[in-house]
Amino acid sequence: MVALTSAEQAMLQGDDGKAVQKAMELLVRYADALGAERFVETNNVAGVPGSSPPWVKDYYAADGGDYRAVFCRFDLDADEVFDVPRMNAFSCHLQGGMDPQLWREQGMDDAAHDNFVSDEGEVAGHGIQILKTCTPYLAGNVPVMGEHCAWMESSAVVFANSVIGARTNCEGRESTSAAMLAKRIPDWGFHRDEYRKGHHAVEVQVPVDSIYEWGMLGYYVGDAVEDTIPVITGEISDPSLIRHKHFGAAAASSGGVEMYHMVGITPEAPSVEAAFGGAPRGERFVYDQAARARIYETLNSVGSCEDVDYVMLGCPHYSIEQIAQAAAMIDGRKVHENSALWIFTSRAVKATADANGYTDILRKAGAMLMTDTCSAISQAIPKGTQVAALDSAKQVHYLPAMMGIEGWYGTTQECIDAACTGKWKGRLQ
Amino acid sequence: MSGETSETLEKPRLVIHGRKVVGGVAEGEALVTKETISGWGGVNAMTGTVIESRHELKGVSFAGKILIFPGAKGSSGWSGLFHMTRLRGTAPLAMVFNIMTTKAALGAVVMRIPTVTECDADPLEVIETGDWVRVNGDAGTIEVWDSKPGG
Numbered sequence: 001m002v003a004l005t006s007a008e009q010a011m012l013q014g015d016d017g018k019a020v021q022k023a024m025e026l027l028v029r030y031a032d033a034l035g036a037e038r039f040v041e042t043n044n045v046a047g048v049p050g051s052s053p054p055w056v057k058d059y060y061a062a063d064g065g066d067y068r069a070v071f072c073r074f075d076l077d078a079d080e081v082f083d084v085p086r087m088n089a090f091s092c093h094l095q096g097g098m099d100p101q102l103w104r105e106q107g108m109d110d111a112a113h114d115n116f117v118s119d120e121g122e123v124a125g126h127g128i129q130i131l132k133t134c135t136p137y138l139a140g141n142v143p144v145m146g147e148h149c150a151w152m153e154s155s156a157v158v159f160a161n162s163v164i165g166a167r168t169n170c171e172g173r174e175s176t177s178a179a180m181l182a183k184r185i186p187d188w189g190f191h192r193d194e195y196r197k198g199h200h201a202v203e204v205q206v207p208v209d210s211i212y213e214w215g216m217l218g219y220y221v222g223d224a225v226e227d228t229i230p231v232i233t234g235e236i237s238d239p240s241l242i243r244h245k246h247f248g249a250a251a252a253s254s255g256g257v258e259m260y261h262m263v264g265i266t267p268e269a270p271s272v273e274a275a276f277g278g279a280p281r282g283e284r285f286v287y288d289q290a291a292r293a294r295i296y297e298t299l300n301s302v303g304s305c306e307d308v309d310y311v312m313l314g315c316p317h318y319s320i321e322q323i324a325q326a327a328a329m330i331d332g333r334k335v336h337e338n339s340a341l342w343i344f345t346s347r348a349v350k351a352t353a354d355a356n357g358y359t360d361i362l363r364k365a366g367a368m369l370m371t372d373t374c375s376a377i378s379q380a381i382p383k384g385t386q387v388a389a390l391d392s393a394k395q396v397h398y399l400p401a402m403m404g405i406e407g408w409y410g411t412t413q414e415c416i417d418a419a420c421t422g423k424w425k426g427r428l429q
Numbered sequence: 430m431s432g433e434t435s436e437t438l439e440k441p442r443l444v445i446h447g448r449k450v451v452g453g454v455a456e457g458e459a460l461v462t463k464e465t466i467s468g469w470g471g472v473n474a475m476t477g478t479v480i481e482s483r484h485e486l487k488g489v490s491f492a493g494k495i496l497i498f499p500g501a502k503g504s505s506g507w508s509g510l511f512h513m514t515r516l517r518g519t520a521p522l523a524m525v526f527n528i529m530t531t532k533a534a535l536g537a538v539v540m541r542i543p544t545v546t547e548c549d550a551d552p553l554e555v556i557e558t559g560d561w562v563r564v565n566g567d568a569g570t571i572e573v574w575d576s577k578p579g580g
Binding site for chain 1 (some may be wrong): 482544
């Protein structure tokens with residue numbers, strides 16, 4: 001059983017109100033399931049509190065079928081419905097279900113949009129920041145090294161742990177919603193020093209020096225080490241925010257990687273010894289030309305038709321640097337009449353793209369810069385899409401399987417060329 | 430002699446001991462996979478069917494089964510997705526897994542199904558799909574029969 005401080009005991013007894021009490025009850029069940037011995041305090045929580053599709057609200061029709069019913073019954077898994085106060089922790093809403101302006105273009109109907117607007121009003125009303133992105137660290141919530149967070153979103157979690165040195169497990173919807181109220185999360189996993197050491201070695205023997213190569217290596221690493229912590233050495237170079245973003249998202253998708261060490265690159269891996277921390281070393285994986293070719297084939301195994309009718313960029317959400325690059329690539333060109341190009345980012349980054357004129361360049365080319373969501377989250381693709389081209393290993397992992405379409409993985413340039421010609425010409429570079 | 434035969438029939442082939450994740454008792458047919466499972470993006474909550482490309486269970490539903498698997502992987506939407514299977518009536522009856530993760534722990538909690546981990550024998554090796562399994566979450570035991578006892 002998890003040990004409780006007197007403050008936590010008081011919350012559980014209802015001293016801080018019904019909602020906090022129910023949040024603590026769920027957190028205790030969760031801590032006991034994990035085998036955690038105590039809680040840590042957190043004041044940085046990112047989740048998807050209370051937002052739900054209409055069928056979930058309908059399920060709770062007897063309880064009012066509204067945000068409050070969903071938050072109490074689903075998010076807190078409580079058996080009753082009660083008033084939900086403003087959140088106590090600094091709390092952020094991650095990605096959502098549709099673009100706030102271009103929802104019609106995404107194929108959403110008025111009822112779905114009304115539901116979206118209503119949920120967003122509730123989220124803001126409960127003091128939760130409307131970041132609406134899978135990349136909160138690009139939109140106003142950058143944790144610091146050692147900070148205890150409770151974050152959802154596997155690509156954000158792996159970034160926070162690995163690149164920043166913040167501490168979070170890959171939390172779920174219910175645990176983050178509860179943590180927003182109770183400011184507690186089980187002291188388990190990545191909150192603890194001993195859990196953050198490497199398990200397996202990955203030696204990179206081919207040059208990995210572009211976002212495309214970092215993405216493929218990430219997909220390989222997740223496949224190799226599954227949910228453990230890899231310690232990566234060798235010919236990986238030129239780290240940057242967007243490369244880490246793509247690498248981590250890929251590794252979290254093909255495996256369950258929530259933290260990685262790159263020796264000499266990430267903050268908790270100044271040396272191989274520090275990264276492993278004396279823990280027993282597991283297997284040694286080698287990423288060579290053969291492994292690279294195999295990963296390319298795997299990522300492209302759901303593509304066969306070369307007529308591309310949809311290109312999606314922005315998984316994880318594009319940074320301003322990536323939007324600038326995409327705009328430069330398409331400036332003066334046009335998206336082909338048989339194709340479509342949608343690029344996804346956060347509202348915060350889009351504001352900069354608007355100011356820089358990138359949004360206009362994309363629009364003039366026939367592309368759309370969208371926020372809040374992505375095709376996998378919203379399950380929104382242009383009508384009739386059969387073949388998509390993607391520059392994200394994570395998105396090619398998910399989207400074709402979810403939507404029953406074909407998918408290609410390539411460089412951003414190959415994807416933009418496909419959007420402008422309607423033809424896939426990608427090859428292993 | 431006849432009584433002894435009957436008793437043999439009812440006796441489980443195997444009893445495994447592990448640690449409670451979520452309490453309760455449930456029994457049913459085992460669905461065993463040696464591959465980790467993605468929740469959001471890897472499972473259709475409406476049917477409880479695995480949809481992940483290249484997964485050995487692709488197209489197979491765990492609804493009403495005892496799901497025995499190495500552990501959870503992928504999106505942090507794992508618990509939310511499996512929570513929705515509870516709403517849709519497509520959740521597994523119980524779960525047994527080897528690798529503890531926040532995804533699997535929280536998913537088990539919100540599905541409110543008996544769940545056991547840290548077993549004294551590898552459930553992926555000693556239990557086969559189609560075996561009849563009773564999971565007692567409170568006691569941390571897993572009883573296994575070749576087929577439904579008395580069935």
